[in-house]
Amino acid sequence: MAEVLTAYLGKGGYQVDWVGDGAEAVQLWQRCSPDVVILDIMLPGLSGLEVLRRRRNAGDHAAVIMLSARGEEEDRLVGLETVADDYVVKPFSPREVVLRVEALLRRTERLAGAQLLNQVVELGELRIDFAARVATRAGAELSLTTREFDLLGFLAGHPGQTFGKEELIRRVWGWNFGDTSTVTVHIRRLREKLEVDPSQPKLVLTVGRAGYRMAREDELP
Numbered sequence: 067m068a069e070v071l072t073a074y075l076g077k078g079g080y081q082v083d084w085v086g087d088g089a090e091a092v093q094l095w096q097r098c099s100p101d102v103v104i105l106d107i108m109l110p111g112l113s114g115l116e117v118l119r120r121r122r123n124a125g126d127h128a129a130v131i132m133l134s135a136r137g138e139e140e141d142r143l144v145g146l147e148t149v150a151d152d153y154v155v156k157p158f159s160p161r162e163v164v165l166r167v168e169a170l171l172r173r174t175e176r177l178a179g180a181q182l183l184n185q186v187v188e189l190g191e192l193r194i195d196f197a198a199r200v201a202t203r204a205g206a207e208l209s210l211t212t213r214e215f216d217l218l219g220f221l222a223g224h225p226g227q228t229f230g231k232e233e234l235i236r237r238v239w240g241w242n243f244g245d246t247s248t249v250t251v252h253i254r255r256l257r258e259k260l261e262v263d264p265s266q267p268k269l270v271l272t273v274g275r276a277g278y279r280m281a282r283e284d285e286l287p
Contacts, residue, residue, distance in 0.1 A: 067156075071104065074160040075167065088112025095121050100128050102167050105150070107134040118150060127212045129170040131163065151213045153245070169240045187222045190286040192260070192269060194222050208259050213239075217252050218260070221270060221280040230277035253278055 072082045085094050088109040095103060095117070107114040118130060132150040152166050187194045191204040199215055201208045210218065220238050221229070229237070231246035239248070257264040269281050 067106075070160050071163060074164050078164050078168070080167070086110065088114065088117045091117045092120055095126065095128070096124070099126075102170055103128050103130045104163065104167070105130055105132055107132060122211070125209075127210075129212055131166055131170070133158075133163075151211070152239075152248070166241075172240045187219075189222060189225060189269070189280065189283060192222070194219055203260060210256075210259065214252060214256055214259070217249075218256055218270075221278065225280045226282040226285075228273045228277050228279040233277070249278075 068084045068086070072084055075082045083094055083098055083100075085091050086109075088111040091105070091109065091114075092112065105114040105118060109117065112120075114132060118132075121128070129152075130150045131152040131154060133154050133156060135156045151170060154163060154166065185196050187196070192201070193203075194201045196219060201210055201215060201218060217234070217238050220234070231249040234249050235241050235246060253270060254264070257267050257270055260269050261267045268285075268287055271279050271281055273279055
């Protein structure tokens with residue numbers, strides 16, 4: 067499978083390195099600082115989830131696509147809870163994985179050229195520096211993954227405006243497809259890092275069944 071994906075990605079113009087077990091994956095990831103990591107959950111030695119946890123704990127925010135033979139919703143959520151950006155279930159088309167890699171990179175390029183790039187947005191104690199890609203609350207830096215920062219930046223750039231899950235998938239993830247539970251997981255993780263009480267959010271608000279929005283300045287406590 068790795069050889070096939072490497073061939074497809076190579077034809078797409080990507081430079082690809084791959085290894086076959088978890089311990090080597092940690093070392094290669096640290097050494098080559100990849101833009102995107104495709105990570106199988108069922109690796110010999112360290113599992114893919116443990117590889118991801120170690121690199122996230124080390125502060126690495128590379129985009130990650132998890133692969134697994136298990137397709138139940140609970141397993142997909144486990145992958146997303148470990149701060150993966152996407153989750154693909156075997157069997158899959160190699161071309162689908164290439165398209166998802168392209169979507170992740172397009173999102174990064176789009177954000178790099180966005181109007182907000184050199185702006186700083188402030189909402190109460192929250193401050194988002196788009197050029198530095200740093201978010202702080204009350205002066206303390208928030209430890210956000212690439213996707214979490216993108217989602218926060220998008221919502222903060224449109225305070226008071228409600229976005230449904232499908233629209234967020236399209237405008238933040240850059241996909242025209244995808245499991246909307248991805249959005250639910252990322253919203254929950256954002257609240258855990260942003261809110262004083264995540265169970266009663268004051269910044270990232272749920273609007274009935276319509277979706278989510280960032281609070282306006284006049285709504286902040």
